[in-house]
Structure formats: C-alpha cells, structure tokens
Amino acid sequence: MAGAIKVEGLSKAYQLGEIGTGTISRDLERYWAKIRGKEDPFLKVGEVNDRTIKGGDIVWSLNDLNFQIEQGDAVGIIGRNGAGKSTLLKILSRVTAPTRGSVKVRGRIASLLEVGTGFHPELTGKENIYLNGAILGMRKSEIKRKFDEIVAFSGVDRYIDTPVKRYSSGMYVRLAFAVAAHLESEIMIVDEVLAVGDAEFQKKCLGKMGDVSKGEGRTVLFVSHNMAAIKTLCNRGLVLSNGKLVFEDKQLEAVSFYQSDQNNRSVFEHKGDTSSAPGNENIRILSFYIKPLKGANISISTGLTFEITFFNQKAGINLDATFELKNSDQIPVFHNGALITTSNDSKTGVYTVKGTIPEYLLNAGLYTFKLIFGENQRYALFSVDDFISFEVENESVGSNSQLAPGVISPNLKYEITFQH
Amino acid sequence: MNDTEALWDFEITPSNNLFDLKLKDVWHYRDLLVLLVRRDFVSFYKQTILGPLWFFIQPLFTTLIYTYIFGNLAAIPTDGLPQPLFYLAGITAWNYFSDCLTKTSTVFTANAALFGKVYFPRLIMPLSIVVSNLIRFAVQMVLFIVMMGIYWLQGASFHPNAYLLLFPFLLLLMAFLGLGLGMIISSLTTKYRDLSFLVTFGIQLLMYLTTVIYPLSVVKKKYPRYEWIVTYNPLTSIIEAFRYGFLGKGTFTLLSLAITTLTTLCILVAGIIIFNKVERTFIDTV
Numbered sequence: 199m200a201g202a203i204k205v206e207g208l209s210k211a212y213q214l215g216e217i218g219t220g221t222i223s224r225d226l227e228r229y230w231a232k233i234r235g236k237e238d239p240f241l242k243v244g245e246v247n248d249r250t251i252k253g254g255d256i257v258w259s260l261n262d263l264n265f266q267i268e269q270g271d272a273v274g275i276i277g278r279n280g281a282g283k284s285t286l287l288k289i290l291s292r293v294t295a296p297t298r299g300s301v302k303v304r305g306r307i308a309s310l311l312e313v314g315t316g317f318h319p320e321l322t323g324k325e326n327i328y329l330n331g332a333i334l335g336m337r338k339s340e341i342k343r344k345f346d347e348i349v350a351f352s353g354v355d356r357y358i359d360t361p362v363k364r365y366s367s368g369m370y371v372r373l374a375f376a377v378a379a380h381l382e383s384e385i386m387i388v389d390e391v392l393a394v395g396d397a398e399f400q401k402k403c404l405g406k407m408g409d410v411s412k413g414e415g416r417t418v419l420f421v422s423h424n425m426a427a428i429k430t431l432c433n434r435g436l437v438l439s440n441g442k443l444v445f446e447d448k449q450l451e452a453v454s455f456y457q458s459d460q461n462n463r464s465v466f467e468h469k470g471d472t473s474s475a476p477g478n479e480n481i482r483i484l485s486f487y488i489k490p491l492k493g494a495n496i497s498i499s500t501g502l503t504f505e506i507t508f509f510n511q512k513a514g515i516n517l518d519a520t521f522e523l524k525n526s527d528q529i530p531v532f533h534n535g536a537l538i539t540t541s542n543d544s545k546t547g548v549y550t551v552k553g554t555i556p557e558y559l560l561n562a563g564l565y566t567f568k569l570i571f572g573e574n575q576r577y578a579l580f581s582v583d584d585f586i587s588f589e590v591e592n593e594s595v596g597s598n599s600q601l602a603p604g605v606i607s608p609n610l611k612y613e614i615t616f617q618h
Numbered sequence: 619m620n621d622t623e624a625l626w627d628f629e630i631t632p633s634n635n636l637f638d639l640k641l642k643d644v645w646h647y648r649d650l651l652v653l654l655v656r657r658d659f660v661s662f663y664k665q666t667i668l669g670p671l672w673f674f675i676q677p678l679f680t681t682l683i684y685t686y687i688f689g690n691l692a693a694i695p696t697d698g699l700p701q702p703l704f705y706l707a708g709i710t711a712w713n714y715f716s717d718c719l720t721k722t723s724t725v726f727t728a729n730a731a732l733f734g735k736v737y738f739p740r741l742i743m744p745l746s747i748v749v750s751n752l753i754r755f756a757v758q759m760v761l762f763i764v765m766m767g768i769y770w771l772q773g774a775s776f777h778p779n780a781y782l783l784l785f786p787f788l789l790l791l792m793a794f795l796g797l798g799l800g801m802i803i804s805s806l807t808t809k810y811r812d813l814s815f816l817v818t819f820g821i822q823l824l825m826y827l828t829t830v831i832y833p834l835s836v837v838k839k840k841y842p843r844y845e846w847i848v849t850y851n852p853l854t855s856i857i858e859a860f861r862y863g864f865l866g867k868g869t870f871t872l873l874s875l876a877i878t879t880l881t882t883l884c885i886l887v888a889g890i891i892i893f894n895k896v897e898r899t900f901i902d903t904v
Contacts, residue, residue, distance in 0.1 A: 200625070204626070212902060213902075213903075225809075288734075288901075289630060290630070291736070291737055292630060292737035293734055293735065293736070293737055293901055294898070294901045294902055295631070295632055295634075295898035295899050296630065296631070296632050297632055298632055299632070300629055300630060300631045300632075301629065301630040302626040302628075302629050302630075303626065303628055303629070303630065304627050306627075307737075309735075309736065309737075315731055315732050315734075315735040316732050318657055318661055320661040320664040320665070321657060321660065321661065325656075325657070325660070328653055329650075329654070329657055332647070332649050332650035332653045333650060333732070333736055333738060335646070335647065335738060336649075337646075337649055338649040338652075338653075
C-alpha cells in the first residue's frame with residue numbers, strides 16, 4: 199500500500215481580534231521583517247488554541263501535525279469543537295494555506311465541506327449539476343457520462359428543469375451531494391454533510407460513502423461527531439485536541455480513547471486552597487462530577503447524575519443553585535433551579551447538590567452546563583458559563599446508527615394494532 | 619510501504635512561487651470557465667421580459683442622454699463626427715473596461731463563500747469575468763456597427779481605415795488593464811475594505827479623465843497645460859485609436875500606444891503577483 203497523504207510539521211496560526219486601522223502597522227512590521235529575512239515577529243509566541251483561555255492575539259489552530267494516510271483507508275477525524283478538524287480539512291482541500299509545514303498528496307482531492315456551494319439559484323437543476331461538477335473539478339464529458347446516475351441518486355428528476363431556488367432545502371442538498379458523490383477522485387473529504395437531509399437520504403449517503411471506501415478502494419477522510427458512524431464507516435481514527443494529534447490507531451481504539459478523554463472532561467476537582475477555587479467571595483466550586491447511572495459511558499439509555507460540591511460563604515439567606523444545560527447548537531435544553539435553603543437559614547460551609555437526568559431524555563451530542571448561584575431566586579451570587587461539558591453517546595435504533603434529529607430523545611410507548 | 623518521494627502529485631506548502639500561474643490547472647478547469655461565462659450570461663436575463671435586449675438598452679439610452687447633455691446643452695465638439703456615433707464608440711469601449719474592472723475588483727469578496735469551500739484555480743474567476751464581458755461587448759459592438767450603417771446610409775462623413783486592424787489588440791489592452799487593476803484592488807480589499815469605496819466613484823471620475831465624452835483634440839486646444847493628465851491616461855490612447863480606426867477621427871500616436879501597452883503589462887504583472895500571493899490565505903481575513 200502506498201501513502202495517499204503525508205502531513206509533515208503542519209501548523210496554522212490565526213490572528214484573533216478585529217481587522218482595522220491597527221492591523222496595518224503590524225502588517226508593515228511583518229513585511230519589514232520578511233524583507234530582512236527574519237521570522238515573523240508576531241508568530242513567535244506559540245499559544246495553544248484553547249478557546250476558553252484568554253491569551254494573546256495569535257492562536258495556533260494546528261500545531262506541528264505529523265501523520266500519514268495510506269491509500270484506501272477510511273480515516274475518521276475526531277475531536278472536540280475547536281480541536282482543529284475543520285482547519286485541517288481546509289488545508290487539505292487547498293482552501294487556505296498552512297503557516298508552516300507541508301502536505302504531500304497523491305491523487306485528486308474532492309472535498310464535501312459544505313455541499314451546494316456554487317449553486318446558482320436562478321439556474322435549473324441540470325445547469326447546476328454541470329456548473330457544480332465543474333467547480334469540483336470534473337470535465338464536462340465526465341459529467342455528461344454520469345448525468346443520469348447523478349439525477350437518479352438525487353431523486354429530483356421531476357424538477358431537473360426548474361431553477362433550484364424553487365427547490366425545498368432537502369432537494370437542494372440531495373442534488374448537491376449527488377454531484378459531489380459522483381466525483382472520481384482518489385481522496386474524498388467529508389465534513390458533517392450527513393447532518394442534513396432526511397433519515398432515508400442520510401442512509402443513502404452513508405451507504406455511498408461505504409461503497410467509496412470499501413468497494414472502490416478510495417481514500418476517505420471523515421469528520422464527524424457521530425461516533426456510531428465513525429465506528430462503522432472508518433477503519434482508522436485520528437484524535438485531535440487543541441490543534442495537536444493526540445491519538446492515532448484503529449477507529450475503535452480512537453473512538454474509545456476520545457470517549458474516555460471526554461469522560462475525564464466531565465469531572466472537575468479543585469485541588470488546593472478553597473480561596474483559589476473557581477468562584478467569588480460568595481461561592482467557591484470545589485468539585486463537579488457527571489456520571490452515567492449505569493455502565494461506563496453516558497448514552498441515551500443510561501441517564502446520568504451530576505453532583506456539585508461548593509463552599510458557601512453567605513449565611514442566613516435563601517440560597518439556590520440553577521443548572522442550565524445547553525446542547526452543541528447553543529440551544530438551552532433546560533434551566534432548572536435547586537432550592538437549597540428556603541427560610542433564610544443558609545450556613546457557611548460545604549454543600550453538595552446531586553441531580554439526576556433520567557434515561558431517554560437527552561439526545562446524543564455534546565452538552566455544557568452553565569451554573570448560576572442565586573439568592574431568593576432573584577439575585578445572582580455567582581454564575582459561570584460552560585463550566586463543564588459531557589457527551590451523550592448515540593445508540594442504534596433498529597438497524598439505523600444515524601443520529602436522530604431533535605433536542606430530546608424520549609422512549610415513547612407505541613401501541614400497534616392490526617386490522618384485516 | 620514504498621515512500622518514493624517522486625510519486626507525490628502535489629504538495630501544499632505555506633508559500634508558493636509568485637509567478638507560477640498554474641496554467642496547467644487552469645487548462646484542466648477550462649470547462650468551468652465556459653460554464654461560468656454561460657452562467658453569467660443566462661442569469662443576467664432570467665426572469666426578464668426583454669431578455670438579452672437589455673444589453674442594447676443601456677448603451678442606447680446613455681448615448682441619448684450624453685447627446686442631449688454634453689452634445690447639445692454643453693455643446694462639446696465631437697471632432698466633426700455625428701454626436702451619437704461619437705458617444706456610442708466611447709461608451710462601448712469604456713463599458714468593457716469598466717465592467718471588467720468593477721467585476722474583477724470584487725472577485726474575492728463576492729466569491730468568498732465559494733472560495734472558502736472548494737479549491738479550483740482562482741484565476742478562473744477573473745478570467746471568466748473578462749470573457750463574459752467580452753460577449754456583452756460583442757453584442758454592443760453589433761449595435762455600434764448598425765448605428766454606423768444607419769449614419770452611412772444618411773451620408774454622414776466618417777472614414778473607417780486600416781487602423782481597424784488594431785481593434786483586437788486594443789480589446790486585449792482593455793481586458794488586461796481591467797483585469798490587472800481589478801486583481802490588485804480585489805486582493806487589497808480582502809483585508810482593507812477602503813479601496814472598494816474608491817472603485818465605485820473612482821471609475822466615474824476616471825471616465826471624465828478619459829476621452830469618452832470629448833475628443834482629445836479639444837483638451838489639447840483648451841487646456842494645453844493640463845492635457846498631459848488626459849494624454850498619459852493609458853485608456854485615452856486606446857479609445858482614441860478605437861475611434862480613429864472605426865470613424866477616422868482621433869488623436870493618438872504609436873508612441874502613446876506603446877506607452878499604454880507597457881503600462882498595461884506592468885499593471886497586469888503586478889496584479890498577477892498580488893493575486894497569487896493573496897489567493898492562498900485570503901479566506902482567513904476576508
């Protein structure tokens with residue numbers, strides 16, 4: 199087997215902040231340094247890209263990445279939001295250039311970063327197939343040869359002579375994916391496209407991806423938060439964290455590495471002096487644990503408990519703690535308060551609050567807790583955003599391993615009767 | 619595992635050769651160029667009743683207004699040519715240049731969404747603009763030639779001559795000039811948007827410094843001290859030569875055309891270098 203992609207010392211720096219009059223002097227300084235053959239003065243501070251920590255203006259979204267991908271491999275790229283996955287894909291698909299390092303590639307790369315870009319709303323479906331195919335690098339004859347196949351795959355043949363602005367969003371995406379999927383490239387990059395379209399179409403896309411990597415021997419890079427899909431579609435996995443490659447192995451090992459890493463993130467324990475714990479003069483948070491009600495990993499059917507221990511310094515008030523849970527789309531799932539004391543009798547000292555989220559409530563995905571400590575359910579004593587995050591793992595329903603849409607995932611009871 | 623270095627197809631690195639136009643890549647994507655031109659042409663008149671007729675209406679009405687304001691009200695001489703013909707010649711040529719320039723100057727900002735998702739040789743975009751404007755220009759040339767025919771039948775005096783042969787060359791100069799300037803502006807606007815404000819009114823001001831609504835001979839006579847501003851404007855000699863070829867009146871020398879050619883090439887090369895440099899990472903700042 200030969201290498202398809204070889205990444206050497208790949209790094210990418212981004213400049214934070216707004217671009218305005220201030221940046222021009224910096225640009226000139228940079229240019230001056232370049233003329234004299236010196237290093238870029240603003241790239242010296244090698245900061246780690248941790249979005250939660252404030253720091254300088256330059257952030258390294260990718261930091262000295264080295265790996266090789268063999269031809270025919272289906273590689274899942276796993277990591278939290280901000281780990282550098284999208285940046286890596288952008289560099290591989292040649293949309294942006296790296297700051298340092300290089301990537302060597304054998305074969306054509308087609309990226310499905312976001313399908314349907316380049317569609318012109320006024321043009322018909324047919325015209326857009328040709329235009330989009332050409333944007334993706336297909337020759338006209340190639341598109342002509344595959345035209346019927348593309349239309350059949352998309353399932354919009356009836357609308358093929360209608361401007362795409364009249365399409366429903368589902369039809370639009372299907373047509374776009376159909377074009378991209380029929381690209382004859384040696385390497386395919388897929389980034390969460392499967393998050394769109396209905397379940398039936400998603401299944402079709404996954405099937406097509408499976409064909410591509412297993413049947414046709416092409417190389418696939420697949421970025422997704424859907425661990426179930428990565429487990430079935432890929433044979434290798436890369437785990438990125440803060441712009442660095444932290445794990446590389448078979449896909450099952452990579453997924454379990456990532457999940458155990460996730461579980462570690464669901465634990466907060468303050469070590470040392472109480473006065474240095476996160477909080478303020480009213481409240482100091484000492485620990486926060488999130489655990490499944492059963493088993494080792496949190497999934498849709500396990501439910502979970504969360505347990506917070508904090509030091510309270512406000513005596514004689516009505517103390518409450520509110521937990522606000524947000525999903526990865528930043529949609530609040532709930533905002534729920536625990537009344538700790540109700541008759542102005544709070545004491546200085548350590549309180550522990552334990553809450554339970556039952557099974558079959560949360561859908562799969564990444565969640566973060568916001569904490570608000572209040573007095574009389576009105577005055578905030580201390581609040582903190584994104585204090586801790588955890589992931590609910592997806593589960594297959596029947597034969598479908600796809601992530602179901604929706605904020606919640608209830609286990610509804612159905613009664614089925616049959617007549618005649 | 620055989621890791622023969624020579625087998626890699628391409629390498630992605632932080633910087634590239636500024637003069638490397640990747641013409642091989644551009645050639646591979648030639649179908650895209652054609653389809654983009656088609657898209658521009660088709661989407662221009664989609665959902666209109668008059669359709670491609672709109673290509674004629676704009677220069678026709680502009681000519682009408684210019685004849686009224688500059689020809690009659692201001693009574694600016696037109697080298698003895700019929701006024702509508704004089705203006706239409708200027709407008710047709712000027713429109714081609716200004717369309718190329720304005721469209722190319724927004725190529726990065728207007729296509730950021732597309733450029734941010736897929737790779738194709740970025741040079742395709744400005745090239746497609748120049749070519750689709752060429753179609754527009756060809757249609758407007760038909761109008762101009764029809765007008766010439768009408769005036770010819772009415773016995774107006776103008777004399778097309780051998781300088782007509784310069785026409786393709788003049789066209790190329792205008793395209794390169796528009797392309798070069800447009801690429802410089804679009805590259806600079808990816809980070810600093812200031813220039814895009816300059817383009818919209820700058821191009822109007824530039825038109826008044828070019829011999830679109832007056833002949834160079836009038837400037838030379840009336841403002842001998844300032845005529846150099848108009849004369850050294852590279853577009854002046856293009857339009858004057860254009861008018862001379864078709865209508866037999868115009869003030870230009872081969873030297874002034876040579877200077878224009880040199881300026882155009884310099885601008886084009888500068889445009890390509892800057893474009894090539896910005897193309898790689900503009901998506902991070904745009």
